[in-house]
Amino acid sequence: xxxxxxxxxxxxxxxxxxxxxxxxxxxxxxxxxxxxxxxxxxxxxxxxxxxxxxxxxxxxxxxxxxxxxxxxxxxxxxxxxxxxxxxxxxxxxxxxxxxxxxxxxxxxxxxxxxxxxxxxxxxxxxxxxxxxxxxxxxxxxxxxxxxxxxxxxxxxxxxxxxxxxxxxxxxxxxxxxxxxxxxxxxxxxxxxxxxxxxxxxxxxxxxxxxxxxxxxxxxxxxxxxxxxxxxxxxxxxxxxxxxxxxxxxxxxxxxxxxxxxxxxxxxxxxxxxxxxxxxxxxxxxxxxxxxxxxxxxxxxxxxxxxxxxxxxxxxxxxxxxxxx
Amino acid sequence: xxxxxxxxxxxxxxxxxxxxxxxxxxxxxxxxxxxxxxxxxxxxxxxxxxxxxxxxxxxxxxxxxxxxxxxxxxxxxxxxxxxxxxxxxxxxxxxxxxxxxxxxxxxxxxxxxxxxxxxxxxxxxxxxxxxxxxxxxxxxxxxxxxxxxxxxxxxxxxxxxxxxxxxxxxxxxxxxxxxxxxxxxxxxxxxxxxxxxxxxxxxxxxxxxxxxxxxxxxxxxxxxxxxxxxxxxxxxxxxxxxxxxxxxxxxxxxxxxxxxxxxxxxxxxxxxxxxxxxxxxxxxxxxxxxxxxxxxxx
Numbered sequence: 001x002x003x004x005x006x007x008x009x010x011x012x013x014x015x016x017x018x019x020x021x022x023x024x025x026x027x028x029x030x031x032x033x034x035x036x037x038x039x040x041x042x043x044x045x046x047x048x049x050x051x052x053x054x055x056x057x058x059x060x061x062x063x064x065x066x067x068x069x070x071x072x073x074x075x076x077x078x079x080x081x082x083x084x085x086x087x088x089x090x091x092x093x094x095x096x097x098x099x100x101x102x103x104x105x106x107x108x109x110x111x112x113x114x115x116x117x118x119x120x121x122x123x124x125x126x127x128x129x130x131x132x133x134x135x136x137x138x139x140x141x142x143x144x145x146x147x148x149x150x151x152x153x154x155x156x157x158x159x160x161x162x163x164x165x166x167x168x169x170x171x172x173x174x175x176x177x178x179x180x181x182x183x184x185x186x187x188x189x190x191x192x193x194x195x196x197x198x199x200x201x202x203x204x205x206x207x208x209x210x211x212x213x214x215x216x217x218x219x220x221x222x223x224x225x226x227x228x229x230x231x232x233x234x235x236x237x238x239x240x241x242x243x244x245x246x247x248x249x250x251x252x253x254x255x256x257x258x259x260x261x262x263x264x265x266x267x268x269x270x271x272x273x274x275x276x277x278x279x280x281x282x283x284x285x286x287x288x289x290x291x292x293x294x295x296x297x298x299x300x301x302x303x304x305x306x307x308x309x310x311x312x313x314x315x316x317x318x319x320x321x322x323x324x
Numbered sequence: 325x326x327x328x329x330x331x332x333x334x335x336x337x338x339x340x341x342x343x344x345x346x347x348x349x350x351x352x353x354x355x356x357x358x359x360x361x362x363x364x365x366x367x368x369x370x371x372x373x374x375x376x377x378x379x380x381x382x383x384x385x386x387x388x389x390x391x392x393x394x395x396x397x398x399x400x401x402x403x404x405x406x407x408x409x410x411x412x413x414x415x416x417x418x419x420x421x422x423x424x425x426x427x428x429x430x431x432x433x434x435x436x437x438x439x440x441x442x443x444x445x446x447x448x449x450x451x452x453x454x455x456x457x458x459x460x461x462x463x464x465x466x467x468x469x470x471x472x473x474x475x476x477x478x479x480x481x482x483x484x485x486x487x488x489x490x491x492x493x494x495x496x497x498x499x500x501x502x503x504x505x506x507x508x509x510x511x512x513x514x515x516x517x518x519x520x521x522x523x524x525x526x527x528x529x530x531x532x533x534x535x536x537x538x539x540x541x542x543x544x545x546x547x548x549x550x551x552x553x554x555x556x557x558x559x560x561x562x563x564x565x566x567x568x569x570x571x572x573x574x575x576x577x578x579x580x581x582x583x584x585x586x587x588x589x590x591x592x593x594x595x596x597x598x599x600x601x602x603x604x605x606x607x608x609x610x611x612x613x614x615x616x617x618x619x620x621x622x
Contacts, residue, residue: 057422059364059429104609110422111362112608115563118364119556123601130594252552256433259426297437305430308423309413 007187011180018176022169031172035240037281038172039233041179043254044261044273045186046229050222051259052267053195055202056110060101060117061258063124064094064227066249068234070124073134073244076142083174087235094231095224102223107216125250139245142238171240178236182229187270189225198222230258253297257284260304266314275315329466334589335582340474342581346574347481347539349558350488351532353573356562358505359522359529361410362425365432367558368551369530372435373399373537375443375546381450388450389480392538396531403530406431407523432551439548447545452476455542477539484535488528489570501525505568553597557584560604566617575615579603 021034043061050056068090075081075089101120105113129137144167164170189195197218200208209215238244257280265276280300287296311318348370355363373395380391414424449455454472461468492498500521503511508518540546561580565572584599607614 055422057425101605104605108608108612111425112563112612114362114422114425115364115559116605116608119559119601119604122553122556123598126595126597130592252433252436252549256429259429263426294437294441298434298441301430301434301437305427305434308426308430309409312423 007184011184014180015177018173018180022164022173025165028168031168033282033285035168035172035175036285037278038175038179039236040257040261040277040281041274042175042182042233043230043258044265044277045179045182045270046226046233047258048262048267048270048273049186049189049229050198050219050226052262052272053190053202054198054219054222056106056219056223057114057259058117058223058226059114059255059259060120061230062250062252062254063117063121064097064230065234065237065254066121066124066128066246067094067097068231069237069244069249070128070134070234071231072235073140073142073238076238077133077140083236083239086239087178087232090235091228091232094234095228097231098223098227099220102220106219106223121250121252121255125246128246128249135245137246139243139248140238141243142241144239144242167239171236175236178232182232183270183274185225185229186273189222190270194218194221256297256300256304260300260307262314263312264303264307264314266316266318268313269316272314272316279315329468330589331586332466333468334585336468336470337474337589338582338585339578340470340478340581341585342578343478343481343485344474344539344543345557345561345581346485346577347477347532347536348554349561349573349577350485350570351529351536352558353562353565353570354488354492354501354529354532355526356559357567357569357573358501359526360505361407361526362428363529364425364428364555365435366529366533367554368432368435369399369402369533370537370540370554371546371548371551372439373533373535374541375439375448375537375548377538377541378448378450378546381452388452388538388542389476389535392480392535395534395537397534399534400527400531403527404523406530407526410526411519411523436548436551443548445547445549447547448541449545450541452542473542477543480535481539484532485570485574488532489574492570497521497524502568556597556600556604560600560607563612564603564607564614566614569614569616572614572616 018038022031043065047058047061051058071090071093072081072086075086081089097120101116102113105116128134134140164173189198197208197213197215200211200213201215201218205215234249237249241248257277261276261280262273263276264280265274266272280303284296284300287293287299307314313321348367352363352366355361355366373392376395376398377388377391380386380394381388386394410424410427414427454476457472459470459472459475492501500511500516503514503516504518504521504525511518511521540550544550557580561576562573563576564579565574565576580600580603583603584596587599588596
C-alpha cells in the first residue's frame with residue numbers, strides 16, 4: 001500500500017521539508033539559492049514534457065518565462081494583483097503562446113518549431129522594450145505588499161502574526177510547491193496516454209501517425225502544458241526580484257539551463273530533469289559565488305555539449321544501465 | 325514630397341542591407357538547406373569572425389575586408405573540424421536530428437561566453453577610410469544619402485554570394501552537393517564519397533563566416549551577444565527563400581532587408597527585430613516550402 005503511493009508520499013514530504021526550511025531562520029543567501037534551484041526544477045521539468053518525451057526542442061524558454069514575468073508586472077501595475085492571480089493568468093497566457101506557435105510550426109519538421117522558439121524570446125523582448133507601461137527598456141521596480149493575504153489568512157508579517165516571517169521565505173515555499181506540482185504533472189503525463197503517445201512520436205512520427213496516434217493534438221497539448229508551466233515560473237519572478245528589466249527576464253541563460261539540465265539528468269523520465277536541475281543548479285550557485293558567472297556559464301555549455309555527444313541518456317540513464 | 329524622400333532613402337538602405345543579410349545567410353543556406361545540418365551557431369560564429377577582424381585591424385592595421393579574406397580559410401578549416409565532430413556523434417549514428425540541434429546550441433553558447441570572457445561586453449568598431457562617410461546626391465530637391473560602409477558591404481557581399489551561387493550551380497562539386505541533398509545513397513553508389521562532399525560543403529558554408537564577420541563589423545558596432553539578434557534574420561531569410569535554393573536565399577535577403585529598413589524608417593528602429601520573426605512565422609504558416617524551395621517540410 002505504502003509502496004504504491006510512495007511518489008505521492010515523497011511529494012508531501014518534500015513540501016513539508018520546504019515549509020520547515022522557511023521556519024528555521026537561515027542565512028538569506030540559502031533562500032535565494034534555494035529559490036533559484038527550485039525554479040530550475042520547475043523550468044526543466046516543464047521543458048522535458050515536450051522536449052524529453054516528445055523530442056521537440058524548445059529554445060524559447062526565456063520567451064515563455066519572460067512573458068510570464070511581464071504579465072505579472074502588467075497585472076501589478078494595472079490593479080495590484082495578488083501573486084496567485086498573477087500565476088494563473090501568466091500560466092494561461094504562456095500556454096496560449098505555446099498553442100499559437102505550436103499550431104503554426106508543429107505540423108512541420110521538428111527543426112521549424114525549434115527555430116521559431118529561438119526567435120520568440122527576441123521578439124517578446126522587442127515588444128517589452130517598446131512598452132513603457134511595464135517599464136520599457138529601463139526596467140521596472142515592484143513593491144511587494146507588506147502584509148500579503150491569501151484567502152483571508154495573513155501570510156507574511158514581520159511582527160510574527162503571519163505564517164512566514166518575510167516575503168522571500170514565502171516565495172521560497174511557493175516556488176517549492178510549484179516545483180513539486182510540476183514534477184507531479186510531468187509524472188502523470190509520462191505514465192498516461194499522452195506520454196506514451198509522445199514517446200511514439202519521438203521514436204517515429206510517421207509510424208505513430210499510421211497507428212492512429214493523433215500526433216498534432218498530442219504535441220499541442222504537451223506544448224501548452226510545458227509553456228504554461230514556464231509562464232508560471234516567470235510569474236513569481238517580479239515579486240522575488242523586485243526589479244526587472246528585459247535583459248534579466250529574457251536571459252538566454254534560462255534557455256540553456258532548461259535544455260542542459262534535463263539532458264544532463266536524463267530526458268526519458270520525470271526524475272532526470274529533477275536530478276539534473278538540483279545537481280547543476282547547486283553547482284551553479286556555488287560557482288557564481290566562488291568563481292565567476294562567466295566561468296559558470298562556460299561550464300554549463302561544455303557539460304551540455306559533452307552530455308549530448310557522449311552520454312545522450314544522461315546521469316539517470318547511466319545508472320539504469322548499471323542496474324540491468 | 326518628404327514622404328517620398330523618406331521612402332526612397334529607406335528603399336536604398338533596404339537593398340544595401342539586403343546584400344549584407346545575404347552574406348550572413350548564404351553559409352547557413354548551404355548548411356541547413358543543402359546538408360540538413362541546422363547550424364544555429366552560424367550568426368555567433370560570424371560575430372567571432374568580426375572580433376578576429378577587430379583584432380587584425382586594431383593590432384596590425386589591416387583593412388577589415390582584407391582581414392575577412394585572411395579569416396576565410398581559417399573558418400574553412402574550423403568548419404571541417406565541426407562537421408567531423410557532428411558527423412561522428414550524430415549523423416553516423418543516425419541519432420535524432422534534434423540532438424544535433426542541442427549540440428549546435430551548446431556551441432553557440434560556448435562561443436558567446438568565450439567572447440565575453442576575452443572581449444567583455446563593450447561595443448567594438450573598426451577603422452577604414454570608407455566608414456563614417458556618406459555619398460550624398462540631390463535630385464529634384466530631394467536628398468538621397470548612401471553610407472559608404474553599407475555600400476562597401478553590399479558590393480563585397482554581392483560578389484561573394486553571386487560567386488558562391490555560380491560555383492555551386494556550375495562546378496562538379498556544386499552538382500555533387502545538390503546530389504547529396506537529393507539522394508545520398510544514390511551518390512555513394514555512383515562511387516562518390518558523400519561524407520567527404522558534405523564535409524567540404526559544410527566547411528564552405530562556414531568559410532563565408534570569415535568575410536561575413538568582416539562585413540558585420542563594418543556595418544554595425546559589435547558585442548558578443550549581437551549574434552543572437554541575427555538568428556531570426558538568417559533563418560527567416562533561408563526559410564523564406566526556400567530550403568536548398570541559393571538564389572532563393574539572395575531574394576529572401578533582399579526582401580527582409582527592405583522590410584526591415586521600411587519598418588525602421590516609419591515605425592522606429594526598435595521594432596526592426598520583430599520583422600524577421602513575423603516573416604518567419606508567416607512563411608511557416610502559409611508557404612512552408614518558401615519562395616523557391618522544393619523539399620518537403622514534414
